Amino acid sequence: MARSNDSRRVKQHIIEEWTGKILTSLCIVLLVVTIFSMVYFVATKGLSSFFKNGISLAEMLGGTSWKPEGEPPMFGALPFIFGSFATSMLAALISAPLSICGALFMVEIMPNLGKKVLQPAIELLAGIPSVVYGFVGLSVIVPFYRNIFPGQGLGILAGASVLSVMILPTMTSIATDALRALPSGLKEGSYALGATRWQTLSRTVIPTTLPALMTGVVLGMARAFGEALAVQMVIGNAPHIPNSLFQSTSTLTSVITLSMGNTVMGTIQNNVLWTLALILLLMTFVFVFVVRWLERRAIR
Structure with a gap:
């Protein structure tokens, strides 16, 4: 009887331990995926002005005129x-x-x-x-x-x-x-x-x-x-x-x-x-x- 109770406790502890590890791993994976997704989204949107619209990096970082609706902008x-x-x-x-x-x-x-x-x-x-x-x-x-x-x-x-x-x-x-x-x-x-x-x-x-x-x-x-x-x-x-x-x-x-x-x-x-x-x-x-x-x- 005592051995069966001990085995049940051991199994319960193992289940709780693996449940905690799985939940923690899922949270970490979700956090990493969220961070990388945000970085990827902002990077793709931000770099499109250089690769898609042809804006010069030196012009943007060193320019002092901000006229987005000008001719030329x-x-x-x-x-x-x-x-x-x-x-x-x-x-x-x-x-x-x-x-x-x-x-x-x-x-x-x-x-x-x-x-x-x-x-x-x-x-x-x-x-x-x-x-x-x-x-x-x-x-x-x-x-x-x-x-x-x-x-x-x-x-x-x-x-x-x-x-x-x-x-x-x-x-x-x-x-x-x-x-x-x-x-x-x-x-x-x-x-x-x-x-x-x-x-x-x-x-x-x-x-x-x-x-x-x-x-x-x-x-x-x-x-x-x-x-x-x-x-x-x-x-x-x-x-x-x-x-x-x-x-x-x-x-x-x-x-x-x-x-x-x-x-x-x-x-x-x-x-x-x-x-x-x-x-x-x-x-x-x-x-x-x-x-x-x-x-x-x-x-x-």
């Missing part, structure tokens, strides 16, 4: 690429010091207050919809810049200001996790050698966790690079390279969202928009590779 995407990089990098420059200092305060200086109050408050920012950020930027930030600086308030600085708040929770969360994962013996050894708190933070904690901190910065830039709605509301959407931070410009995401609904599938303008989407996808891959490289440095 011109599809210079350099202003949009410049706008995307300018807003995302400026947003990272604004948000990175704030996130790292906030993480240091929550982990090293006031850990109880940071864990109970500050970190939940910062993480709440991640749940706010993009349209709310854009509306607040259009109602508060743009008039503020208009009253202080020359111009209409729309431009790269307004878009970067909105994006810096949007990516702040991502950078702060990653920086906080990196600081909490640091071995306590490292800091205790620094204190034992007579170092002050500031010397320990600046010469031991930050250099040790720098690859992980930079990972958060890169992920924040990736989030800012792919943001569409919030930037679209405050950047001005002008297809030219600005001469200052207070002039209107446009980004890859904003021109895609504004123009895609007004084009017909298969036309040259629609294919060019898919090419811009392909550029966004490739830049996402670049950000992912940079993050993986930084993670390998952190492990070493």
Whole structure:
């Protein structure tokens, strides 16, 4: 009787194990097929503007004139690429010091207050919809810049200001996790050698966790690079390279969202928009590779 019960349990465990393996394998296969299908679809649509419509790659990446309905049509995407990089990098420059200092305060200086109050408050920012950020930027930030600086308030600085708040929770969360994962013996050894708190933070904690901190910065830039709605509301959407931070410009995401609904599938303008989407996808891959490289440095 006992042997029969044991054999039933063994069979049940084997069935459960194989069921779990099959379900996991199916999920992985579905995920891989979905990713490759998306990449293949965007790549075929994006490359058709070069192979089917005969647009020059140098003309698109280096051109500054965007006249899709002109005679002849011109599809210079350099202003949009410049706008995307300018807003995302400026947003990272604004948000990175704030996130790292906030993480240091929550982990090293006031850990109880940071864990109970500050970190939940910062993480709440991640749940706010993009349209709310854009509306607040259009109602508060743009008039503020208009009253202080020359111009209409729309431009790269307004878009970067909105994006810096949007990516702040991502950078702060990653920086906080990196600081909490640091071995306590490292800091205790620094204190034992007579170092002050500031010397320990600046010469031991930050250099040790720098690859992980930079990972958060890169992920924040990736989030800012792919943001569409919030930037679209405050950047001005002008297809030219600005001469200052207070002039209107446009980004890859904003021109895609504004123009895609007004084009017909298969036309040259629609294919060019898919090419811009392909550029966004490739830049996402670049950000992912940079993050993986930084993670390998952190492990070493």
